[in-house]
Amino acid sequence: MGGSQGHTNEHQYLTFYVQDEQLGIGILAIKEIIEFAVITKVPQMSRFVLGITNVRGNVIPVIDLSDRLGLGVSDVMRRTCIVIVEVKEDGEVFEIGLLIDAVNQVYDIYPTDTEDTPNFGSRIRKDFIKFMGKVENQFIAIISIERLLSIRELANLPHN
Template identity: 45%
Template sequence: MSTIDTANVVTYGSSAIVALQSGAALPSQFLTFMLGEEQYAVGILHIKEIIEYGSLATVPMMPDCVRGVINLRGAVVPVMDLSARFGRAQSTIGKRSCIVIVETEGGENDSKQVLGMLVDAVNAVVEIAAADIEPAPSFGTRIRPDFIAGMGKYNGRFVILLDIERVLSSEEIVDMARGTAAAVA
């Protein structure tokens, strides 16, 4: 794997449109993965590792999108089912299912937060030039528009570039958990 020049990299996501309009550099390497028949991608700078799907410890009264937690070298890491997070049925575990460990901003005290994303299959790390990234459409997608950082063109197809900070927003997950707990009470 090649090294990444982080000097000119800005975060993509909610600032992707501004970066595209200003000509600023975007991440050029993305990890692509599948959810059902759709291909998604996350900037490689957020990826810590990819692990084989194993047993998860379930956590009571969590929203459906939180599948459970894993023990990752002594740390408790919540695992989110991206399919359920996007408002679909929970992912069916298959032989290519895996957990992508990502690091996001916005933990307590503005620290980094480590989370797992359950995906159907990991494809590859690909290079997508900033010129091949277009703004997210405002309608017609199967997921919330604010989850989409942009649409990358790769091998003649579009890849949905996720705004991982919004998809894995801890505040929103906590609000959903409170709603689940209130519904049970």
């Protein structure tokens, strides 16, 4: 873990890989990480919504994070897993699973180690990136879960 400053969860980010891109999400949004499980397809859903899975009796929608970010459809491999995140919208909390290629590690990223998202150089929509975090002399795009998984937007997307 980087930095010698005091550890608080609000500055900790889980990093992971999607299509060879290293990305991050604040750990406060993460409920758990599970192995890839059976996903039941649901008719009339957007292409990147893979379907639903059962996690200890709770039905969780699963999104192909790579496809949602515009990086192409994920291939399920040995290290593929699902990160369950909590999204808060209009006073409600929703759990959504994000299919990712592999988990990396948790880093401390403080405001002094962040930069605004550049207008170039990323294959990911700029509005999905919260900021760029500097870790070990490289920059990692920290994803804005709220923008990426806007429940209202997901409900209104065209179906394939």
